[in-house]
Amino acid sequence: MRLKSRVYITEAGAVSAAGNGAEEFFRTLSSCKSGIGMLKRAATDKLRTKIGGECRLETLIESLGFDTLDSPPLAESLALYDNPKLLFALNCIKQIFDSGAFNNINARNVKLFTGAGLEEIKVSALMEPPESGACVCREPPAAFLAEILSRFFKFGVPPATMVSACSASTMAIGEAYRNIKSGALDFAVAGGTDSMLSDFAVNAFNSIGALSEDNSAPGKSIRPFDKSRSGTVLGEGAAYFLIESERGLKISGNLPVAEIAGYASSLDAYNPVQPDPGGLGAALAMAGALKDAGMTPEEIDYINAHGTATAHNDAAETAAIKKVFLQAARSVKVGSTKPYFGHLVSAAGAIEILSVLYAFQNGCPPTLNFTHPGEGCDLDYARESDTKKSVRAALKNSFGLNGQNASIILKKTNG
Template sequence: LAVAAATEAVAEAKLDQGVDRDRVGVSIATAGGGLQSVVETANQLQERGPSRVSPFFVTMYIANAASGLVSLRWGFRGPSLTHVSACASSSHSVGEAAEAIKRGQVDVMVAGGAEAVIVPIAIAAFSNMRALSRRNDEPERASRPFDLDRDGFVLSEGAAVLVLEEAEHAARRGAKSYGELIGYGASDDAYHMADPAPGGVGGALSMRAALASAGIAPDEVGYINAHGTSTPANDRAETQAIKDVFGDHARKLMVSSTKSMTGHLFGAAGALEAIICVLALRDGCIPPTINYDTPDPELDLDFVPNVARSAKVRVALSNSMGLGGTNGSLIFRAP
């Protein structure tokens, strides 16, 4: 999945020409790593014994396999990094990739996330955590972030990869720019391994850090792609965090959860939603929160219900909030 997504990104950015591959790095995140390989190999060990365990198992399950394969595929010899921070993994991956460019360590970073955790053991565990929606008779309506009747997320899988490049370096190459990553923040709730902190204090810290990094005022943000998992506690905490950070401006913001349409890509979610933010800025089209039928009186922001909205926005913020209390926020500006 990571190589497939990176193939599209590298081709679009024309990284096969005019770059010093010693100064191109890779940062592909994952939360679950090669979980399918672990399950299959464990079964093989039990059924056929240790001599039948593949010597390739180690390189199939390690979390940095995706970054390693992308580096290998194109001969990128810069830093090869992997962030493993649950649902915030690829937001951290993209944010830290930008930091490497700002430090002058590299000119280009291929950054994103890949996840494939739809295996019985993961589904069972998430279900027993009461994290998954029970709306099995209407799967297309199961993910309903911020709706009064939300009851959990729909797990999905996939990969999303961006190419981040130092602006002058990109201009010299004549590279096409879709937008600018201007802010990055990260924090932890330090509260609970699965439940968000009351009031969304950790998420608020992450957003404030991103705003400070970007050097902009809260009222310059026009759109937030929310973490919005469709769980009762997370959506409540994130809404409270947005109100805390943005004050009166919160009610003027457009806030949507595209997980209502994509499901929850776990460690790859942040990178996918970063791309969605950039395209929303480029196209002047704000994606909706679908399946928003019954407003929750506690959650009273503009969640762009059910239908995409035409709107020219200059700045967008993307939130990711993960298990272990980890948070990441990215801020993008239109080119």
């Protein structure tokens, strides 16, 4: 049995309203500009929320190296899974390949871990009666996307899919970390992809009162921890990371950009759509991640919060941080990067972990649109003046519907 290994992130790929690729994403965060705008693809005439963080689909096909959607093998994959989520994930993982990070890695030794979101049920399928005795699949199975991605990139180890709403991609990265730490794997690609910007999905989130309806100023619409916050704004996109063991680094020759030091998850099942106001489940995840990393709250410089800008979530997350960090809660920087690209739901944790990698290089990204703390939000939230703060260790929170919580700790490396 192999000894436990340290676990490293060596490369990243990203697609979001904040840009395609890690470099463009970092430039957007540096500019303090929001990528949220008016929705163009959804039929918004009957929607209360008409804004979101849309990706530039027209550029994604070209970046994959294909002329049209009909080009094989892209057409073959889209025939099986016709959803923008596939384009986002393909682009992210191709970015990792294009970086040269896979030059010395045999893809047959790689396992894919991905967060999966809700699949939109095709209304036409509901209206068409099945043939006698036939079983009609109204929506693709959650694990179907991972299977297509694994086959496309010829990953040899069977993939794993996490289905846990807004914490799915953080859990995917956490499970990759556990597998590599245990010695079961040397290489993994982990992250998530999602697109919830159809009229069907936006209406669903409107129906539970989760979305901002401030359509007049899209870039100012999502205001985490602020007293004027009025709800979150949906985004779309993906982020995936190449994750390696110490042995993997020797094989690949890649340099680490961050170390994954600890991870934990919890399930409090407090309410289907609202968090426990005392933050008990969220606190369990944070405390578990610190214990797994062998770290104290005082060693954390920055918390990239789930920070959805909903009344219940921001106050509950603040309460959870205070429960775990105690006196250190007053000195740690807390921020949300959702105002830059929206809430990516099943891909939210992954794209926000990329925000943590930005923080290691450039300091804490400011929480856009935060001016006056809201009730129950009394921590030290990141502002533009905090970009000079050195970040050596960070905690990332992701809290999903039904109380599905995940926290992961990353440390800066010298790579």
